[in-house]
Amino acid sequence: MTLYVDCCARKNSATRKLAQALLDQLGEHESLYLYNEDLRPIDEERLAQRDLLIGSGSYDAPMFRYARQWANADTIVIAAPFWDLSFPSLLKTYVENIYVTGLVSRYGEDGTPVGLCKAERLYFVTTAGGKLDERFGYGYIKTLATDCFGIKEVHLIKAEMMDVDGFDREEILNSAIEKIKSGNF
Ligand SMILES: Cc1cc2nc3c(=O)[nH]c(=O)nc-3n(C[C@H](O)[C@H](O)[C@H](O)COP(=O)(O)O)c2cc1C
Incomplete structure (x- = not known):
């Protein structure tokens, strides 16, 4: 099953429209709209709870539902x-919630993470007002996916220069959507 993680705040989000074009190509999927979820940063109390659950191997705990779904x-x-x-x-908060050692990743003998996730492929869909800098958003997710979660392929789908004077937001989005529709993703 394809898992769709939607972290687009705006109702009329261009990023979501781009993602929808991809989902239309991929077929059936399960959606998780992060803004509707009770996602909170992991604080001291939740850390203690998590450590206790991991220590007792209680990976079926409700707290780990996002991690199980991801894995x-x-x-x-x-x-x-x-x-x-x-x-x-909110996406970083989601990452904190899914990164459960023993479910999505484990430590190898030398301390290097070994991925436990089933997914072969992850698509990161984004749109940017100006030029997309891949280092801290896409770059982070890509490294996390390949180096920690064991996801083999990570692809970036983007539309950029959306908010720059002289550039047509609709046109840029439509051409990115057309690219996906023609199977180029
Ligand atoms: C809170 C916020 C921060 C943003 N930061 C950047 C940024 O650092 N660089 C950039 O190029 N565009 C930035 N943008 C512009 C968005 O990336 C751009 O408008 C994007 O297409 C919005 O996507 P959406 O329609 O899916 O919300 C920012 C927009 C918002 C609302």
């Missing part, structure tokens, strides 16, 4: 706009 997906699509050189902080 079991065949393909993952993340949609998140380019915000402040990265992505909305």
Whole structure:
């Protein structure tokens, strides 16, 4: 099953429209709209709870539902706009919640993470007001996926220069959508 993680705050999000074009090509999927979820940063109390659950091997705990869903997906699509050189902080909160040692990753003998996720492929869909800087948003997700989660292929799908004077937002978005429709993704 494809897992679609939507971290687009705006109702009329361009990023979501781009992601939808991809999802239309990929077929059936399960959606997770992060703004509707009870996602909170991991604080001291939740850390202690998490450590206790991991220590007793209670990976079926409700607290780990996002991690289980992530680990079991065949393909993952993340949609998140380019915000402040990265992505909305809610996506980082989601990462904190899914990164459960023993479910999505484990430590190898030398301390290097070994991925436990099933997904072969992850698509990161984003749109940027100016030029997309890949270092802190896409770059972070890509490294996390390949080096920690064991996801083999990570692809970037983007539309950029959306908010720059003299550039046509609709036209840029439509041409990125057309590219996907023609199977180029
Ligand atoms: C809070 C916020 C932060 C943003 N930060 C950047 C940025 O650092 N660089 C950039 O090029 N565009 C930035 N933008 C512009 C968005 O990336 C751009 O408008 C994008 O297409 C919005 O996608 P959406 O329609 O899916 O919300 C920012 C927009 C918002 C609302």
